[in-house]
Amino acid sequence: MLITYVVHVEDKPGVLNRVASLVRRRGYNIESLTVGHTDTPGISRITLVVDADPSAAARIEANLYKLVHVRRVENVTALPTVYRYLALIKVTATVETRTQIMQIVDVFRARVVDVATDSLMIEVTGTDDKIDGLLEILRPFGLLEVARTGQLAMTRGNLPRAASTERHAPEAEPVDAAISFSV
């Protein structure tokens, strides 16, 4: 299943590399990774989505917390959380199709951010599904270019930080065939 972590890191050179390398090194695939500044100077926030089973998820979390530049890790997967992606979509728009596209954009609560003679640029935020849906509907008009970010996540309300690693002693299933056959 897809596990979402919110990782607060010190904004030091190479910190992204350390986080990404750790996930690679432990044998998991990054589905999505987004990084940006926070309101605290020197602290960045990484939203990391990894495909892992729940026991592996606990281990990835504990390993992330071992990185010296990681201040806090939260596994928000099971918490009430708002997830958002952002996409910029450039679509062919002729005089005939322009109005139609703009109506679709309205329905999706997206915005037109650039108009050219033969194309429109649309900005949309929302869940993965919503963006996929919009892309599907726009495809017949002729998609010229699509840029999508990774996922952002934030828990709703003011939840206690119960899920953060500091208090975690995760349990896990045994790994299959993790035996090394070397001398």
Place this chain on the structure above:
Amino acid sequence: MERLTGAEILWDCLVREGVTDVFGYPGGAILPSYDAMLKYPIRHVLVRHEQGATHMADGYARASGRVGVAIATSGPGATNMVTGIATAMMDSVPIVCITGQVGSKLIGTDAFQETDITGITLPVTKHNYLVTRADEVAPTIREAFLVARSGRPGPVLIDITKDAQQSSCLYDWDAAAPSESVVRAGTPPTDTSLRQALELIRQAERPLVLAGHGILLAEATEEFRQFVDTTGIPVAVTLLGIGALPASHPSNLGMMGMHGEAWVNTAIQEADLLIALGMRFDDRVTGNLKTYAVNAKKIHVDIDPAEIGKNVPVDVGIASDLRDVLRAWQPSLGRLQLGGWYDRITELKGDSAVRDIQNMPDDGHLYAAHVIHDIWRVTEGRAIVVTDVGQHQMWEAQYYRHEQPRSLITSGGLGTMGFALPAAIGAKIACPDAEVWVVVGDGGFQMTMCELATIAQENVKINIAIINNGYLGMVRQWQEFFYDRRYAATPLLSPDFVKLAQAFGIEAHRVEARRDVVPTVEAARRHPGTVLLDFRVEQEDSVFPMVPAGADLHRMIRRPTPLAETGADR
């Protein structure tokens, strides 16, 4: 506050961190630091290969508990350190490695001897740093030492550009104090988990402690001994846990795992409670996880939360400092009624006389087990023994009965051949009053034997026992058992080790008969300088028992009976 160069700050910080010895090899990018070194009260040991410097720092740290320091130049100097860093990482050993780097303006240009050593070592260090300015030197060194020795210890690398060494800045040690936010020291144990664990311990009828390296790293041997003495619970040790409890302690059953004692592995499979203390259920001790200790509840205490539940699901996991946990448990502990369990273990042990090689007649063959056993007898189990990797390593673990903590130094997690000789030099320099023995194979010795020159130049007194079987023995054993005796690339032609040692000015003897072992070992101990002993042992001997990789822990290959008479093992 004074104005110092980055190089001077480096040494001043090391002195203030309590460093008295460093192991290194100079080169262009680290030259400013070598130049400044002469002004500071630090002994520099010139190694013959940077891998040796890292193993020396490692042996130094394992023997003393202090942080070991290695230093090298950029490029090839730095890459030569990688094996030693990975070795320290796998065994949680606190070392700090300092490398020179090309000038900061040249980084990223493929300049002469530039290599991305922070990138290369990222997955094999606990943390690493690239320092490009003199004013970053002091805070970095201080933080690096804190990171290396706190929580689960490990290697830290600091890469310092040449210009950061050369330029100067105002130096203020106090202002460079590290933030505690870098420390990952587990969490204090919760009352609930402590109570749950105690409940399991009280109810257990066949409990067993699995004692690992963490007991030594947490400096918790006293507390551990109290735990064992109070409860009476029998103890099995991992390879790196040897020394956590004296071998002569009546509750110490011996080593578990691939080449552990048969009765220990069987006891693990029959136990109803495993109390894992500072060990990580490595595949070399569990065998097949699906059939591992299926009847046992498990309590796992480790300072690293990432270890808990990693390989084996646990009933109670406590990610805390082991010493805190043992201290918190102690007042609530009582003696368990384990008479039946000990009877069962005694039954499993069977006739220990079969293993008693001390009383075996000398049949003209020299077995590695004899050599180890005799070294143990002569040194009364009180030497620091540093082993390499292979059959001799397992025989050492089986036949040298260690009485003291930190007295077996060996590469467990990475299994690094070439480790022993340099690590022993480090151990001896850390503990000059200790008697240090190297137990090394003919193969592994040749990987780092250049460090004999370091021994000669630095006047180090150690004793080297080469267990010379003419093979890469452990690999040959696998070929014998699992590859139909096809000995591909395992027969080994070696130089005359006696003449070789003599070329370095080192005393050396060849030993071919059992009766000569004790007198030669005694003479070596008395000799003021290093002595190398070339023990010509039985060539196709194997280590028993053996749990084949991935097999069930209780399905061990036992020593075939005819060989039992020659006495190496059952």
